[in-house]
Amino acid sequence: xxxxxxxxxxxxxxxxxxxxxxxxxxxxPSPGLHRALDEAEALLHRADExxxxxxxxxxxxxxxxxAPVPKAWRAEADEVRALCEAAGYDTGxxxxxxxxxxxxxxxxxxxxAVERAAxxxxxxxxxxxxxxxxxxxxxYGGPWRVGIAHPxxxxxxxxxxxxxxxxxxxxxxxxxxxxxxxxxxxxxAPPGNALASLTVLASGLTRADVLATAAYAVxxxxxxxxxxxxxxxxxxxxxxxxxxxxxxxxxxPDFTMPRMLRRVG
Amino acid sequence: MRAHSLRxxxxxxxxxxxxxxxxxxLKPHHVxxxxxxxxxxxxxxxxGGGTSPGTGTRTVTGSTVQTRYGPVQVQVTLxxxxxxxxxxxxxxxxxxxxxxxNASAIPVLVQxxxxxxxxQVDAVxxxxxxxxGYMTSLQSALDQAHA
Numbered sequence: 001x002x003x004x005x006x007x008x009x010x011x012x013x014x015x016x017x018x019x020x021x022x023x024x025x026x027x028x029p030s031p032g033l034h035r036a037l038d039e040a041e042a043l044l045h046r047a048d049e050x051x052x053x054x055x056x057x058x059x060x061x062x063x064x065x066x067a068p069v070p071k072a073w074r075a076e077a078d079e080v081r082a083l084c085e086a087a088g089y090d091t092g093x094x095x096x097x098x099x100x101x102x103x104x105x106x107x108x109x110x111x112x113a114v115e116r117a118a119x120x121x122x123x124x125x126x127x128x129x130x131x132x133x134x135x136x137x138x139x140y141g142g143p144w145r146v147g148i149a150h151p152x153x154x155x156x157x158x159x160x161x162x163x164x165x166x167x168x169x170x171x172x173x174x175x176x177x178x179x180x181x182x183x184x185x186x187x188x189a190p191p192g193n194a195l196a197s198l199t200v201l202a203s204g205l206t207r208a209d210v211l212a213t214a215a216y217a218v219x220x221x222x223x224x225x226x227x228x229x230x231x232x233x234x235x236x237x238x239x240x241x242x243x244x245x246x247x248x249x250x251x252x253p254d255f256t257m258p259r260m261l262r263r264v265g
Numbered sequence: 266m267r268a269h270s271l272r273x274x275x276x277x278x279x280x281x282x283x284x285x286x287x288x289x290x291l292k293p294h295h296v297x298x299x300x301x302x303x304x305x306x307x308x309x310x311x312x313g314g315g316t317s318p319g320t321g322t323r324t325v326t327g328s329t330v331q332t333r334y335g336p337v338q339v340q341v342t343l344x345x346x347x348x349x350x351x352x353x354x355x356x357x358x359x360x361x362x363x364x365x366x367n368a369s370a371i372p373v374l375v376q377x378x379x380x381x382x383x384x385q386v387d388a389v390x391x392x393x394x395x396x397x398g399y400m401t402s403l404q405s406a407l408d409q410a411h412a
Contacts, residue, residue: 172391
């Protein structure tokens, strides 16, 4: 897609948190934007440093061990912990960073870091930002077109979402790529009658990601009604038999719907 | 304000679902997309950069990356330091589910790299696992090419 006004834009790929972050800024490059891109990359790496449960010296590992979190990390650590608590409350316990016993904010941190990095770029003057963190995406500006991978069909998207102004975030959860890795805390088992995939759209990726995970855990039977009770979201679900449906939550003032949500195939 | 009319537009679009086939350059079991003209990085930079470590067209093959579902291997063709095409030489095909997933995920990622004329999306939601293997192999190909 051509850049507006012929501007070449900026791209960067960052590998961290065990996945790939692909950042596209479709604005005329400037020293300020290059700096902001460096800062966004640093933010993503730092999120891994602070929150990875696989790093023995991360804030999460220190907290688990009962050790104090270094002062330089405390603000972020507190913010993420509060977000985890809020996510548990908002989802009726479907999202639970303490589910496995020790505190593990991994289910929230990636979305949070992508949302923050994209906002950093936006606030530095980038009007058109697309930050894709391993398939979970935060957009500003546009127009952007995001394909939602079809979990069952090889050569099509389940939908294409076009967003012209944003902010808009998309998070997809489902068993297609990694097997079912989501456990229903009520039954201690993968949700019965599962969806093939569920994509949640919201204005921020922290929330979209949490809701995609939590809604998936609700299971196919009740998920639609559950999503319709959430403020400021839209969702696309693909069922195991390939049928797809969309749901809209309660209207919210901070959520601008994407210009188009088109089912494909 | 504008949000309201956009919501209406969304509802209308959802209500009148149309079938649109997105032209992906790969079909299942055909792993080589057609090479396409590069628009990313922008054409104007190919003459002004002056830092190309190589000259002429060359093809570099990335290392095979083992993912949970099988190997991923990427080959890129470069003109100087510019990627002119990228394709997956190997992708997981251990079971039909993997084939399905990767046939859809990899071409889109190729499009991200090559930005072929047919690329119609800027990003894909829901393709984490394959991305990792693809990017790792792609990176190793670029490392070899010192691009």
